[in-house]
Amino acid sequence: MIMNKQQFLTNAGLQVQTLELWLEYHWLIPDQTSTEMTFSDGDVARAHLIRDLKSNFGVNDEGVDVILHLVDQLHGLRHAFQQLHSDMQEPSR
Amino acid sequence: MKNPYEVLGVAATASAADIQNAYRKLAKKLHPDLNPGDKTAEEKFKEVAGAYDLLGDAEKRKRFDAGELDPSGAERQQHHYYRDFATADGGHPYADASGYADFMDSDDAFAELLRRSERARANRRGSDLHYSLAIDFAESITGANKRLTLPDGGTLDVSIPPGLVDGQILRLRGKGAPGTGKGVPGDALIQVEVRPDPRFTRLGDDIMFELPISLSEAVLGGRVRVPTPTGAVTMTVPDGSNTGTTMRLKGKGAPRHGGGHGDEFVKLKVVLPKGPDPELKEFVSKWNRKAFNPREDGTS
Numbered sequence: 001m002i003m004n005k006q007q008f009l010t011n012a013g014l015q016v017q018t019l020e021l022w023l024e025y026h027w028l029i030p031d032q033t034s035t036e037m038t039f040s041d042g043d044v045a046r047a048h049l050i051r052d053l054k055s056n057f058g059v060n061d062e063g064v065d066v067i068l069h070l071v072d073q074l075h076g077l078r079h080a081f082q083q084l085h086s087d088m089q090e091p092s093r
Numbered sequence: 094m095k096n097p098y099e100v101l102g103v104a105a106t107a108s109a110a111d112i113q114n115a116y117r118k119l120a121k122k123l124h125p126d127l128n129p130g131d132k133t134a135e136e137k138f139k140e141v142a143g144a145y146d147l148l149g150d151a152e153k154r155k156r157f158d159a160g161e162l163d164p165s166g167a168e169r170q171q172h173h174y175y176r177d178f179a180t181a182d183g184g185h186p187y188a189d190a191s192g193y194a195d196f197m198d199s200d201d202a203f204a205e206l207l208r209r210s211e212r213a214r215a216n217r218r219g220s221d222l223h224y225s226l227a228i229d230f231a232e233s234i235t236g237a238n239k240r241l242t243l244p245d246g247g248t249l250d251v252s253i254p255p256g257l258v259d260g261q262i263l264r265l266r267g268k269g270a271p272g273t274g275k276g277v278p279g280d281a282l283i284q285v286e287v288r289p290d291p292r293f294t295r296l297g298d299d300i301m302f303e304l305p306i307s308l309s310e311a312v313l314g315g316r317v318r319v320p321t322p323t324g325a326v327t328m329t330v331p332d333g334s335n336t337g338t339t340m341r342l343k344g345k346g347a348p349r350h351g352g353g354h355g356d357e358f359v360k361l362k363v364v365l366p367k368g369p370d371p372e373l374k375e376f377v378s379k380w381n382r383k384a385f386n387p388r389e390d391g392t393s
Contacts, residue, residue, distance in 0.1 A: 016350050023261070029187075029282065032254065032263040042178030046187070049126045049175040057121050071126065073192030075179040078129060080193055084206065 001041050002031075008039035012047035022050065025061065027068055097144030097157070097164050105158070109151065116145040129176040188218075219270035219279035226251060226283050230290035233257045234300070234322035234347050241283065251283055256298070256348035259287040292320060298355025299346045305364040306330055308373075321345040321357050328359065336363045 008030075009016060022028050027050055030037040053059040053067060098105050101115040119141045121127070128134035147164065148154045156162045179188070196204055226241055236255035240248050249268060257263075262284050269279025294301040304319055314332030318325045321342060328340060338361045346355025366373065 020350060024258070026262055029262050029264045031266040031280075032252065035252075035254075037254070040178075041173065042175070045173050045175040045178050049124075052120075052124060052126075057117055057124075067127075068187075069189070071175075071179075072187045072189040074129060075176075076188040077192045079188060088206075 003039050003044075004036055005030075005039070008044065008047075011044045013051070014047060022047070025065065027064065095140065095144075095164065097147050100140050100144035101148065103148075109149075112145070112148050116141065116149065120145075125174040126176050129179070135174065218276045219272040221279040222269040222281050224249070224281060224283045225286060227286045227288055228253055228257075229288055230293055230295075231322040233259070233285075233287040249281060249283075253285065256350075257285055257287070258295075259285075261285050293322065295347065297347075298349045300355065300357045301360065302357055303360045303362050305362050306334065308363060308365060311335065311361070311363045319357075319359055330361065334361050334363075336361060 003011065005016075005019070008014075009019060012019075014022075019028070023030075028039075028043055028046060030039045030043060032038075049071075050064060050068070053064050054061075059067065098107070101112060101119065103111055103115045107115070120138065123134050123138040123141055125131075125135040125138055143164070146153070147157055147162065153162060157164075198204070224241055224243070226239060228237060228239060232239075232253060234255065236257075237253045239251045239253060241251055242248055249265070251263065251265070253263075262282055265281040265283065267278045268281035271278045292302060300322065302319070302321075304317065306317060309315075310317065310330050311334045312332065314330050314334065316327050316329050319328045319342065323345065326342065326345070328342065330340075340359045340361070342357040342359060344354045345357035348354055
């Protein structure tokens with residue numbers, strides 16, 4: 001689902017000031033149309049992860065930066081391995 | 094349903110701080126987004142989170158201890174974790190290949206397999222392309238449409254939203270490298286640099302501007318033209334104005350989040366004519382110079 005800023009704030013349970021800060025830190029990078037920024041369900045889930053890290057796990061901003069970078073790398077790696085696995089099952093392709 | 098105290102591994106007499114510490118310790122280990130390959134992590138995490146929902150809230154804990162709530166009353170609603178999107182087919186916008194890119198540089202069989210797989214990937218999402226773009230200060234306030242020339246000679250139209258701040262990244266979905274097969278194109282990520290304007294300084298949604306005025310305008314007042322990012326406006330300088338007097342042009346600042354605009358604050362600066370002015374000198378020498386001493390308040 002594609003949502004506008006207000007819908008995203010509601011779904012993610014964020015204050016607008018918090019969102020502005022997270023955008024500034026580049027923790028969230030929404031789509032930019034000609035008139036507004038738009039968010040996906042993935043952005044909402046990413047916001048929940050950031051909120052969990054900050055509010056529930058006591059991670060500070062620098063820690064969130066590091067964790068997100070590693071999580072993004074981990075998913076990149078998982079994609080590569082998923083693809084490798086599927087290619088190995090279809091050797092004739 | 095397990096006893097929430099057992100789930101968190103604390104005694105029924107544990108303090109609120111002990112319960113929070115136990116939850117954090119377990120949650121850090123079990124959070125599904127920190128264990129994307131462990132299918133059981135979500136169930137375990139839900140159990141821990143459910144126990145903490147119950148015991149982390151003093152009122153709910155009291156009711157549970159009194160037998161008014163059972164452990165199932167604390168179950169969380171269905172929740173989608175980030176890993177559900179990050180591991181979806183076709184890749185995701187935040188994925189980063191820097192964790193394994195060096196593997197493909199090696200000469201061994203594994204690296205060759207990885208390279209071949211990368212090349213043959215049937216439905217691979219295109220990679221994100223990073224660009225930078227410089228805009229004028231005024232454009233950052235009013236918004237603008239810019240055309241970015243790409244290294245391959247192509248162009249990309251970028252709509253700059255009003256109120257953009259220096260360093261902000263704009264994501265244009267689908268404007269990155271093309272995907273293969275059914276893979277969607279990557280995104281263009283454009284970091285925007287706002288060229289400073291020596292006249293204006295931005296402070297949040299407000300803009301600061303220093304306006305030079307003449308001695309006669311300061312003493313007698315008058316109407317002056319003041320530049321703003323959206324064009325010059327006329328402002329009245331009251332008589333008896335001084336260097337440092339600050340006037341506010343309402344709504345002439347950057348767009349404010351949630352609607353409206355910030356303001357432009359105009360700080361006056363009294364400037365004497367350049368070079369000697371015999372007429373002014375003669376006038377001031379006749380003026381009763383002892384009538385006013387700006388250092389009387391102890392400034393020096």
